[in-house]
Amino acid sequence: MIKEINIQSTKREELIDVTSKVQELIDIEEGLCVVFCPHTTAGITINENADPDVNKDILMKLNKEIPKDEGYAHSEGNSDAHIKTSLIGSSETIIIENGKLKLETWQGIKFAEFDGPRNRKVIIKT
Amino acid sequence: MIKEINIQSTKREELIDVTSKVQELIDIEEGLCVVFCPHTTAGITINENADPDVNKDILMKLNKEIPKDEGYAHSEGNSDAHIKTSLIGSSETIIIENGKLKLETWQGIKFAEFDGPRNRKVIIKT
Amino acid sequence: MIKEINIQSTKREELIDVTSKVQELIDIEEGLCVVFCPHTTAGITINENADPDVNKDILMKLNKEIPKDEGYAHSEGNSDAHIKTSLIGSSETIIIENGKLKLETWQGIKFAEFDGPRNRKVIIKT
Numbered sequence: 001m002i003k004e005i006n007i008q009s010t011k012r013e014e015l016i017d018v019t020s021k022v023q024e025l026i027d028i029e030e031g032l033c034v035v036f037c038p039h040t041t042a043g044i045t046i047n048e049n050a051d052p053d054v055n056k057d058i059l060m061k062l063n064k065e066i067p068k069d070e071g072y073a074h075s076e077g078n079s080d081a082h083i084k085t086s087l088i089g090s091s092e093t094i095i096i097e098n099g100k101l102k103l104e105t106w107q108g109i110k111f112a113e114f115d116g117p118r119n120r121k122v123i124i125k126t
Numbered sequence: 127m128i129k130e131i132n133i134q135s136t137k138r139e140e141l142i143d144v145t146s147k148v149q150e151l152i153d154i155e156e157g158l159c160v161v162f163c164p165h166t167t168a169g170i171t172i173n174e175n176a177d178p179d180v181n182k183d184i185l186m187k188l189n190k191e192i193p194k195d196e197g198y199a200h201s202e203g204n205s206d207a208h209i210k211t212s213l214i215g216s217s218e219t220i221i222i223e224n225g226k227l228k229l230e231t232w233q234g235i236k237f238a239e240f241d242g243p244r245n246r247k248v249i250i251k252t
Numbered sequence: 253m254i255k256e257i258n259i260q261s262t263k264r265e266e267l268i269d270v271t272s273k274v275q276e277l278i279d280i281e282e283g284l285c286v287v288f289c290p291h292t293t294a295g296i297t298i299n300e301n302a303d304p305d306v307n308k309d310i311l312m313k314l315n316k317e318i319p320k321d322e323g324y325a326h327s328e329g330n331s332d333a334h335i336k337t338s339l340i341g342s343s344e345t346i347i348i349e350n351g352k353l354k355l356e357t358w359q360g361i362k363f364a365e366f367d368g369p370r371n372r373k374v375i376i377k378t
Contacts, residue, residue, distance in 0.1 A: 002156070002223055030254070032286060032377065034158060034219050038230040040174045046342040047334055048292045053325035054334050060325075061318065061335050066187065073179035073186075082173055082180050083187050086214060088338060090172040090233075093219055093286050093345055095377045097254055102375060104290040107342075123228060125158065125221045128282070128349055160284060160345050164356040166300045192313065199305035199312075208299055208306050209313050212340060216298040216359075219345055249354060251284065251347045 001027055002125045009116030013063065015045070015055040016111040018122060022094075022101065028126050029099050036091040036123045041081035041115035043088035044122070049108025062087075062114075081114035088112050096126065127153055128251045135242030139189065141171070141181040142237040144248060148220075148227065154252050155225050162217040162249045167207035167241035169214035170248070175234025188213075188240075207240035214238050222252065253279055255376045261368030265315065267297070267307040268363040270374060274346075274353065280378050281351050288343040288375045293333035293367035295340035296374070301360025314339075314366075333366035340364050348378065 005021050022035055037044045048054040062084050072079035092109060095102040103109075111122055131147050148161055163170045174180040188210050198205035218235060221228040229235075237248055257273050274287055289296045300306040314336050324331035344361060347354040355361075363374055 002221060002228070032158075032284075034221060036219075036221055036228070038228070038233065040172070040180075040230075040232050045338040046292070047338050051326055051328075053327070054292075054331065057324040057326050057331040058335050058338055061322070061331075065191065065317065070187070072183040074177055074183050075179070076177075079180065079183040079187075083184050086171040086173050086184055089215055089218075089341055091219055092341075093288075093343055095254060095286060095288055095375055102254070102288070102290070104292075106292050107290065123221055128347060128354070158284075160347060162345075162347055162354070164354070164359065166298070166306075166356075166358050191317065196313070198309040200303055200309050201305070202303075205306060205309040205313075209310050212297040212299050212310055215341055215344075217345055249347055 005122045007111050007120040009113040009118055009120055012116055013059045014113040017049055017108045018111050019108045022109055022124055025124050026096055031096050031126055033094045033096050034091055034125045035109055038123055039120060041078055041085055042120055043085045043090055043112045044092045045088050045110050045112050046092055046107050048106050050106055078115045084114045131248045133237050133246040135239040135244055135246060138242055139185045140239040143175055143234045144237050145234045148235055148250055151250050152222055157222050157252055159220045159222050160217055160251045161235055164249055167204055167211055168246060169211045169216055169238045170218045171214050171236050171238050172218055172233050174232050176232055204241045210240045253378055257374045259363050259372040261365040261370055261372060264368055265311045266365040266368060269301055269360045270363050271360045274361055274376055277376050278348055283348050283378055285346045285348050286343055286377045287361055290375055293330055293337055294372055295337045295342055295364045296344045297340050297362050297364050298344055298359050300358050302358055330367045336366045
């Protein structure tokens, strides 16, 4: 199956946990789940879902190294978001076992917004 | 199926759009397409296919942060290309629906050359 | 099938080649192999398996740009490892042809430890 999850980001940069929404869509016992981001200024990453300070540190460091303004050529003023997207990546592939995403306790699937706030979506295929 | 696309890069660093060449090879109605780069100094990324300035900004920033010479140990003089490859990644997995790569309007699949010009290839599996 | 490989890292940062261990588990003639890291401070990357200096340069550069201490909020003191994990990525998808991982001569699959030494594992699905 192929399904979509709608997301409303609320800040320019934000890591939004979508793990439980992806899990709800799993319709097979064993296989793969591809979580794909159909945007060029947002990506998908897997990281800690417990302490929100980890999200904060990841975004802080990315902004420090890849600031919004740095003499970029692209006239829309969001080249930093495109660069972050290529570094973080547009998708993750997760193994499904016994009908569940085979993630460890501390792992969560995050939608990585780099040019919000916007209405966004994530595409899921099992 | 498994197929290959040949690529001739023309610069040391270059983002080459391969979206239409990948689409031509799609032989199923629904499933996954893995685009894999079999080189250690080049990768695959998905990013904007409209304004070429985005490609320029991505490569400029990578070169600024990961310059060619920085006291690396590897004697071939292309450690920067190996590092960029691990950051950008060696593959992308794209969902296929109705016989088409499920990419949004602005998304293109890019072969990311970091140590060209060279004859390269990309492996496609559906 | 879904299988696990156990790994014992011996340093805080280390790239450990797992290619032959993954190959041993391949039980199909054609398809995909997902190599997934179930940790939030370690990832999976594909890079050169010949000159160990490439591993050294990748880790040196990551540490230079993302040092262990940099005013991070996360109290466990390993935010650098979480950031590196999101940049390197948690998985790789490799094509299988004729019962073998379709990697080129110089490519190896590396477990990327960023907060060792620890007992770790990698999950393999074909």
